[in-house]
Amino acid sequence: MLKKLFKHEFKATYRFYLPVYIGLAILTALACGFLTIVNHFDVNELFLSIVLPLGAIVGVLAIVFAFICPYLFVCLRYYRSTATREGYLTFTLPATTNQLLITKFVVSLIWTLLTIGITLLAIFTLAAIGFDYESTRKFIDFFIESSDFSWLNIVTLIVSYANSILAIYAAISLGQFVRDHRVIASIAFYGVIYMVQQIAGLIILIPFMLKANIFEEAETINSSMDMQISIVSLVFSLVFCGIFYFISNRILERKLNLP
Numbered sequence: 001m002l003k004k005l006f007k008h009e010f011k012a013t014y015r016f017y018l019p020v021y022i023g024l025a026i027l028t029a030l031a032c033g034f035l036t037i038v039n040h041f042d043v044n045e046l047f048l049s050i051v052l053p054l055g056a057i058v059g060v061l062a063i064v065f066a067f068i069c070p071y072l073f074v075c076l077r078y079y080r081s082t083a084t085r086e087g088y089l090t091f092t093l094p095a096t097t098n099q100l101l102i103t104k105f106v107v108s109l110i111w112t113l114l115t116i117g118i119t120l121l122a123i124f125t126l127a128a129i130g131f132d133y134e135s136t137r138k139f140i141d142f143f144i145e146s147s148d149f150s151w152l153n154i155v156t157l158i159v160s161y162a163n164s165i166l167a168i169y170a171a172i173s174l175g176q177f178v179r180d181h182r183v184i185a186s187i188a189f190y191g192v193i194y195m196v197q198q199i200a201g202l203i204i205l206i207p208f209m210l211k212a213n214i215f216e217e218a219e220t221i222n223s224s225m226d227m228q229i230s231i232v233s234l235v236f237s238l239v240f241c242g243i244f245y246f247i248s249n250r251i252l253e254r255k256l257n258l259p
Helices: 002-040 047-081 085-088 097-130 133-145 153-176 183-213 217-252
Strands: none
Touching: 002 047, 002 097, 002 153, 002 217, 047 085, 047 153, 047 183, 085 153, 097 153, 097 217, 153 183
């Protein structure tokens, strides 16, 4: 059943993301073509002074939207399929609430990571064309070989995205307790969840930061603190992922309130 649910969820969500990928590819291709012309041909300075700022603004907005769109689509898809009349169809499927929630979560996480990867590829392509391919490649190699890049940081980043998605699910699920204005209620619940999580994270991290400052030598404070903070952040995000998943599953299973 899970295989069918995954297939259905991908078919239901790809139409959100495909236009974004196509639009980003077109804008990247146009920008690369323009940068190639600028680098190899003499172009009027007045033309450049008008077009370059405009192109930069459009490019930045496109990249920002590409980073934000997964969260917008996650909200839209989850809200439609669980909190509107479409939910009647969703919950008549021969599947458990756990199966439905896991399917939606995994597919959303895959789309989110894929969108971020494609956006980073577009940025790398623009940097390679606009500046210099060798310099760009060396910068990436330097970053990968630096202490800032590690598998622990990558796993922590992925878990943080999973945490964000499940927080959205929990907020929308809690919004079902409000009879009217559920969208506003869900946004309010998300704001509360975000504030609580930030405050809890700060309270948990303060002792580790103080310990690192007191017991570590000055030369090793940064590396030691980074490792401790990464591990604590990972565990912290995993705990909240469990909490958000439990809240969402519990509400969808026991307190479902469709219009």
